[in-house]
Amino acid sequence: MGQTSLQTGGNPPTIEELEDLAFELRSKLLHLCGTYEGAVHIGGDLSAADIFTVLYNYGLNVDPTDIANPARDRFVLSKGHAAVCMYIAMAMRGFFSYDGIVETYGQLDSAYGMHPCKVQLPGVECSTGSLGHGLPLAVGMALSARGRGEGHRVFCLLGDGETGEGSVWEAAMAARSNELGNLVAFIDRNRQLMTSFAEERIVFEPYPDKWAAFGWNVVNVDGHDMRQLVEALDALPAADSNRPTVVICDTVKGKGVDFMERNLAWHAGSLGPADLERAMAALEASREKESV
Amino acid sequence: MPVTFTFGEMLSARSVIGSTLAELGDEYDNLWVITPDIGATLVEFRDKFPQRFLDVGLAEQACVGIAAGLAYDGNIPVVSGMLPFLSMRALEQVRTDVCYPNLPVKIIGTHGGLVGNGGSTHYAVEDLALMCALTNMTVTSIGDPLMVGEIIRQSMTMQGPIYIRLAVGKSDKVLYEPGQHEVRIGKGIVAREGTDATIFTHGTVVAQALEAAEELAKDGRSVRVVDMFTLKPIDEELIAQCAAETGGRFVVLEDHLAYGGLASRVADVVADRNIHLTAFERLGIPQVYAGFGGDEELRNKHGYGLEATIAATRRVIAAQA
Ligand SMILES: Cc1ncc(C[n+]2csc(CCOP(=O)(O)OP(=O)(O)O)c2C)c(N)n1
8 A cells, every 4th residue: 555654663562462452541540539539430431441542552653753744644533532542552551651641630721631622632533522522533644645646544533422413423424425435434332322221212123234335345343352452453455445444442331340331320430449449450350261 | 100309409300300290190191211221210111101202223313203203192201311412413304304393292301511521423413503593493491400390290281392411410409498489481580689790600500500609699799690401482571671680791601602602692682682782701622522530520611610601791890890
């Protein structure tokens, strides 16, 4: 594809290294959820932690020391309420200082708040938080890349609940109509909205078929299986191909912390000291279980 | 379950909404409650009247359109959600599907003003300007949590649409004793008497205006506070009366853009009726995207906190006649 690699450092990380990074990301999220007095959207952060990890450490061609390089891949966080997961993933990749996030998150004049702001936090590609905005923005960026003959890709992460918004499907249609093979949407398919489970009030299924019907290349993966995520990225069609790709990631909201998993009460919340300890122990235990 | 409370204490406006709707559901068998995935406080209604409760998921535009469709057929739909999205994503549905045919759809929501620390995607700061522009729309902004219940009740017999704005609505100060003031849509409430100046205000900062008046009373200043909870139709007579009785000295304080909200509506009345003023100051959000921080910190930062309110009121009182 003739794309210059902006990756710093040596070889790409191994699956095991990516898994360790995802564990570290989850630990840091829980820590922040324990120290910050306000609510953190911890459920949808934990469900997307593996996706963020694989994108920032494997999939995205970005250079934290050169954030305006026109050849960089773009990442649009459409489910903006997972901002803190993105900030920490970016910090772990070298964009920001993790301590800066923990010390100032949500405070007056902080660049790090509940939803990402491009103006306050350079390195973040888009100001989002109102759901349903990200995919149209990503289509615009992909069109621009196509028009300028640039070889980079545009990635976009959406919540499954978010795809109830009509604007998502308007953009999906535009992406297919304009043959944007350089556009890749990831769906955090955790089967929960804010106040209900998928299929309880809103029928999403047959979900992959909906994207297929819009003419997209549909890939289904276990969104907590690093190998499958890596393989999906490796198998992306060339950026100059003509069909946008959606990677539907089967996930669990609150993944890694048993009392948060599939629990509507943990869409957003905060952890007291005792709960934090309990959550860290649960995370540790879930890792041991997976490695057996 | 009826909500219990004590004057001066904190109460959740959302719980008042929840219990009021659950009660009204018995009285009105055509009352519907519809939400775009913001249903946490509607559980009582949902469980009592599952056939008249609808959660459409993340779909504000369809939510308002569906409400209009229900209203066309004689139902009374209440749309409950977050105001930045109901007032902006669904603006055309509100205007063309609800206001144009003048349907009795009630839009109730939270996050009016720089509240909740969600950042600028989650602050409704232009909403009152937008809603006041819509023909047929009645526009309210409520600070006292108990008043929300009263306004919803009154709105049940209204012909056309109404917009009801709250702040976060999780913990709001009870400002008035029940029965202390007549609460009527279209009529301002004189929350505190005074003769040196009037502070017109609405919503979450009514409490701040009352605090400013209390501070100023310590130096012998007598400041009237008007809770202008109905922005449209505005209580013109009360504005004229306040001009006459408080030396034509006005401060307008609001958690909304300083231009386009209550200050602009008061200024319109002053201009249209040729009311003579001695001094006029407006305190509200300047033309900025406000950033993160606590509610009070943001008000201070952007020039409409308590200190700024006291200072502006002093200036207005000191102005040469
Ligand atoms: C337009 C809009 N409506 C409502 C909200 C409030 N909100 C934030 S997250 C959320 C639920 C989102 O569900 P989903 O997209 O599935 O995200 P996840 O479960 O991954 O957190 C809602 C209703 C919002 N941010 N934007």
